[in-house]
Amino acid sequence: MTNKNTNGKKKSINYYMRVLHRDIGFFIVGLIVIYSISGIVLTYRDTDFLKSERQVERQLEPNMEADQLGQVLRMRGFRVESENLEIINFESGTYNKETGLATYTVNELPAILERFDRLHKTASSSAASPFTAILGFLLLFMAVSSLWMFKTTSPHFKRGIVLTVAGVLASIALLVF
Numbered sequence: 135m136t137n138k139n140t141n142g143k144k145k146s147i148n149y150y151m152r153v154l155h156r157d158i159g160f161f162i163v164g165l166i167v168i169y170s171i172s173g174i175v176l177t178y179r180d181t182d183f184l185k186s187e188r189q190v191e192r193q194l195e196p197n198m199e200a201d202q203l204g205q206v207l208r209m210r211g212f213r214v215e216s217e218n219l220e221i222i223n224f225e226s227g228t229y230n231k232e233t234g235l236a237t238y239t240v241n242e243l244p245a246i247l248e249r250f251d252r253l254h255k256t257a258s259s260s261a262a263s264p265f266t267a268i269l270g271f272l273l274l275f276m277a278v279s280s281l282w283m284f285k286t287t288s289p290h291f292k293r294g295i296v297l298t299v300a301g302v303l304a305s306i307a308l309l310v311f
Contacts, residue, residue, distance in 0.1 A: 151282035158272055158279075165269055172250035175243065179251075185241040190227075196234035203229050207236065 175184065194206060200222055204212030215223045222229040227238025242248065256266045281298070284291040 148282050148285070151279045155276060155279040155283065159276060162269065162272055162276075166273075168250050169254055169269075172247070172254035175247055176251060176254060182241050184247060185243055187239050188242050190236075190238055190240055192236045194229070194234045194236050197231050198229070198234075200224075203236070207238070 178184075192207075194203070198206065200214045200217060203222060203224070204214075209224075209226075211225075213225050215225060217223070220231055222231065224238070226240070227236060229236045243251065253262060253266070256262045281291075281294065284294065
């Protein structure tokens, strides 16, 4: 491979940035679609948007206390409504202290959206974390390499700089307010 074009001139950094921007952009399209959809769904995670109810029965250890039950069930905002010697009633179900049977309802996303969300919320201990970190770096590269799409003397470049500054200011405003 040569560093010269068909006219014998040396290829510029703009040329390489455009080629990398194009090829990386095509490579990450599918991932961007997944992250975009899951980001929208995660924005509304505190609602029942796209969720359906499912009845759950879990056999747990008998004779648990209410605070221990909340930890075992891993329910956010777990709240006991009433309790007697045999039954703990909580917001979405019941727990039988004698048998250890917990019966409750959960609202779940469709399976494919649940997988999208798990990928979006990847923890550093996950096997997918290097992949998601690489995607983050590729997105950063895409943002920065877009500045090399046009010659610095072109009106498109100047417009790009104005839009970049506007985007940075909007981001700062979003973080501050």
